[in-house]
Amino acid sequence: MTDLPVFPVPPPDDVTAPWWGATREHRYTVQRCAACGHVQHPPRAVCVRCGSTDDLALTDASGNGTVDAWTVVHRAPRAGVAVPYTIARIRLAEGPIVLSRLDGDDWTIGDPVRVGWVDLDDGRALPVFHRATD
Amino acid sequence: MTVAIVGAAESDLGVTGRSILTLQTQAVTRALADAGLTLADVDGLATTGVARFSTTQLGEYLGLAPRWVDSTFMGGSAAEAMVARASQAIEAGQASVVVVSFASNQRSARSRSLAGVLEEHVPEAQFETPYGPLFPISYYAMAANAYLHAYGGTRAQLAEFAIAAREWALRNPAAFRHGAGPLSVADVLDAPMVSTPLTTAHCCLVTDGGGAVVLTRLDRARDLRRMPVEVLGYGERSVNTSMTAVDDLTANAGAVAAGAEAFARAGITAADVDVLEVYDSFTITAALTVEALGFCGRGEVLDFVQDGRIRPGGALPLNTSGGGLSYCHPGQLGVLLLVEAVRQLRGEAGERQVPGARTAVAHGTGGIFSAHATVVLGVDR
Numbered sequence: 001m002t003d004l005p006v007f008p009v010p011p012p013d014d015v016t017a018p019w020w021g022a023t024r025e026h027r028y029t030v031q032r033c034a035a036c037g038h039v040q041h042p043p044r045a046v047c048v049r050c051g052s053t054d055d056l057a058l059t060d061a062s063g064n065g066t067v068d069a070w071t072v073v074h075r076a077p078r079a080g081v082a083v084p085y086t087i088a089r090i091r092l093a094e095g096p097i098v099l100s101r102l103d104g105d106d107w108t109i110g111d112p113v114r115v116g117w118v119d120l121d122d123g124r125a126l127p128v129f130h131r132a133t134d
Numbered sequence: 135m136t137v138a139i140v141g142a143a144e145s146d147l148g149v150t151g152r153s154i155l156t157l158q159t160q161a162v163t164r165a166l167a168d169a170g171l172t173l174a175d176v177d178g179l180a181t182t183g184v185a186r187f188s189t190t191q192l193g194e195y196l197g198l199a200p201r202w203v204d205s206t207f208m209g210g211s212a213a214e215a216m217v218a219r220a221s222q223a224i225e226a227g228q229a230s231v232v233v234v235s236f237a238s239n240q241r242s243a244r245s246r247s248l249a250g251v252l253e254e255h256v257p258e259a260q261f262e263t264p265y266g267p268l269f270p271i272s273y274y275a276m277a278a279n280a281y282l283h284a285y286g287g288t289r290a291q292l293a294e295f296a297i298a299a300r301e302w303a304l305r306n307p308a309a310f311r312h313g314a315g316p317l318s319v320a321d322v323l324d325a326p327m328v329s330t331p332l333t334t335a336h337c338c339l340v341t342d343g344g345g346a347v348v349l350t351r352l353d354r355a356r357d358l359r360r361m362p363v364e365v366l367g368y369g370e371r372s373v374n375t376s377m378t379a380v381d382d383l384t385a386n387a388g389a390v391a392a393g394a395e396a397f398a399r400a401g402i403t404a405a406d407v408d409v410l411e412v413y414d415s416f417t418i419t420a421a422l423t424v425e426a427l428g429f430c431g432r433g434e435v436l437d438f439v440q441d442g443r444i445r446p447g448g449a450l451p452l453n454t455s456g457g458g459l460s461y462c463h464p465g466q467l468g469v470l471l472l473v474e475a476v477r478q479l480r481g482e483a484g485e486r487q488v489p490g491a492r493t494a495v496a497h498g499t500g501g502i503f504s505a506h507a508t509v510v511l512g513v514d515r
Contacts, residue, residue, distance in 0.1 A: 006266030010254045020260075041378075042257045069283075069383055071275035072330040077249035077266050087267045087329075089276060089378060097378040099262040105330075109283045126264060 001101050001128050004118045006081050009126065018058055019043050023125040026117045029058040030094050041096035063115035064132065065090040068097055072105045090129050101128040137221040138355035138362035139511065141169025141348035142476040145237050147462045148310050150342040154184060155195050157237035157344045161469075162196060165346035170359035171231060173198065176348075178229030180204040180216035183236055183466060192235070202229040209500025210413050211370065212236070213347075213468035214507035218368035220349045230350060234472075237344025238464040246340050246465065258376050268329050270415065271337060273377050273502035275329035278418040280383040282331065287436035289331050293322035294436075295417035296335050296459050298445045303456025305446060305486035310339050311460040336417040338458035338467070345469040347476065363476050366402070366493075367510035369395025374504055384433075388506040389426035389497060396495070396508035397428070404428045408491040409478045410450060411471040413499035414457040423497055424452065427508070451488045454478055468498035472509065479513045 012020040019042070022029045031043040033056055038049035046053050070088035086102040090113060102113065112132035117125040143164035145157040152160075158181070166172055179200040185191040189203035202223045208215050213234055220232035240246045250269025253259060267273065278292065300317040303309035317335065325333035355362035373388035374380050380387070397403060404427060412427070414420035421435045429450060430438035444452035455461040455474040462470060475494035477483045492515065497508045 003266075005264035007249070007252065007259075007263045009264045010259050012260065013255075016257075016260055042261045044257070069276035069280040071272050071279055071332075072327075073266065073268055073272060074327040074329065075248055075268060077247070077268055081266060085266065087265055087272050087276070089383070097381065099265055099267065099377050101265050109280065 001085070001103065001118055003082055003085070004101065004126055004128070005120065006077060009120060009124065015043050015045050020124050022058065023117070023127065024123050026125055028061045028063050028115050028127055030061045030092065030096060031056050032059045039094045039096060041092070041098055062093045064093040065113050065129065067102070067107055067109055067111045067113060069109060070102060070107050088129065103130055136352045137224050137349055137365045138352045139347045139365065139472070139476050140350055140355045140358045140360055140362055141165040141171065142473045143168050143346055144308060144470065144473055145344035147308055147343040148341050149241050150239060151242050152239060152342065154237055154239050155192070157239060157342065158184065158192055158235055159196065161235050161237050161344040161346035162233050165233065165235070165348050168360060169348045171348060175231045176200065176233050178202040178220060178223055178232030180220055180232060180234045181236055182207050182212050183238055200229070202232065208372070208498070208505035208507065210415065210466050210468045211498030211500040211505045211507040212466060213472055214368070214496055214498040214509045215370050217347070217349065217365060217472065217509050218370065218507065221365045221368070224349060224351055232349045233346055234349070234469060235344065235346035236464070236466050236469045238466065239342045240465050241341045256375070262377055267377060270502045271332065272329045274416040274418050275332045277383040277422065277503070278331050281418065281422065284384050285433035285436070289323055290319045291436035291440065292336070292417050292421060293319050294439050294444070295414060295420045296322050298439070299414060299453055299457045299459035301445045302454050302486055303460035306456050306461060309456040309461040310341050311456065332416060332418070338415045338463040339460070341462050341464060343462040343464035343470065345473040347469065347472050361480050361513055363479050364512050364514070365509065366512045367396045367398070367400025368508060369393065369399065370507040372505050375501060377502060380503070384422065386422040386426040386503055388503060389423050389499065392506040392508045393427040393497060396510050400510035402493060402510060406493050407495050408451070409454060409475060409488050409494040410452050411475050411494065412453065412497040413467055413471065414453055414459050415463070415499065417459070419499055420453065420457070423499060427495065427497060446486060454483065454486050454488060466500070471496040471498060475511050479511060
């Protein structure tokens with residue numbers, strides 16, 4: 001997955017900066033609402049379950065998930081990108097669904113996966129997922 | 135309801151070499167001519183995709199200063215939503231004659247990208263776009279992947295939506311693929327792969343094109359030259375912009391809700407629908423919309439559409455123009471779904487006419503199952 005990112009990762013905003021900060025240490029975090037317990041991703045300024053704007057904080061995620069859906073991309077979205085590659089929705093063990101990459105193209109929905117990291121030039125890292133081996 | 139569509143028309147379609155505003159002008163003036171009205175009669179305007187100030191831009195170009203405008207951006211469902219809003223505006227006395235239009239020259243202008251439109255400030259730019267999903271294709275591809283896994287259908291069954299669309303297009307002289315001959319299952323499955331399991335044959339065309347419909351009060355409509363096509367019901371839902379917000383990719387919950395609301399408002403059920411025009415950006419889009427609108431049970435649509443049910447002469451005439459897959463796909467097909475529904479209800483569809491059609495449904499889908507709007511139309515004969 002050395003071709004990542006396909007498009008540059010924009011600078012973080014006021015809410016997402018701590019999330020990207022944790023990626024520098026290869027920590028996968030999710031936003032949790034202390035008022036209602038809801039876990040959401042991406043981080044935002046409001047809890048979409050209870051509406052709280054004051055009780056949201058990042059917490060470390062396990063890095064474990066399962067494949068929710070996947071597709072092998074055979075056409076490059078811009079010139080100079082090598083295909084094929086596999087895009088997937090990953091259901092994190094904590095609940096939220098995230099978009100990411102899988103290695104290879106031999107996947108079945110429900111397969112367990114584990115987070116890995118692709119380091120970006122600016123020190124941040126982009127999470128990708130590999131087959132969980134145990 | 136007390137509002138009717140009294141005019142409908144296409145602009146030039148296909149590869150036109152024309153500008154957006156030329157195509158818009160064609161669509162609007164042809165739809166007005168169809169109605170027996172002129173630009174001077176128009177006091178309401180609804181459109182998108184012209185410019186940042188879409189209705190203002192088009193209004194000036196046409197020499198109009200409308201009393202009422204709507205440029206709500208809902209992608210492929212905008213036109214259906216605009217019919218609802220126009221109906222409300224007419225009933226409220228805010229406008230008497232409303233034109234809903236759209237046109238694009240995306241094929242001639244080569245303005246479409248496999249990456250979609252990138253907006254750096256939205257969350258997807260940080261959390262999704264860097265991975266390189268095709269937009270919108272990879273989302274629909276994942277929906278197909280999830281559906282086939284959950285319900286055990288086959289890629290060959292899904293191909294039926296492309297095959298049936300081609301059969302309709304062969305009967306529509308305006309269709310981009312009118313002269314292309316029929317499609318086989320093998321043609322669809324063996325076409326170049328784009329984003330598994332979707333090949334190019336599962337994906338809509340990229341063409342220029344546009345259309346417009348004209349609405350006014352039903353009592354005035356009865357004095358005009360065409361059979362009025364009544365707006366019987368409408369409903370809409372706005373759901374998601376990211377690829378991760380929706381928990382169940384197979385549910386198409388936005389279409390379920392929009393359709394249920396429109397059907398209830400019209401007092402109909404799926405069994406009452408003679409002609410169905412749904413957005414077919416991809417085969418899976420049409421499949422999950424037919425299912426969401428209640429024409430079959432959850433998980434049943436791939437079996438449901440076999441044996442010619444959605445082809446010409448079948449029990450559920452679907453996308454009778456040939457749809458986005460084989461007729462025209464200007465980037466927002468929604469208005470052309472309405473144009474085709476109107477023609478079918480007026481009995482003007484020539485070789486592809488559904489005999490005696492009295493009730494039609496148009497369902498627009500924008501983005502990645504993002505924005506939905508359903509319109510129920512009917513004629514009294």
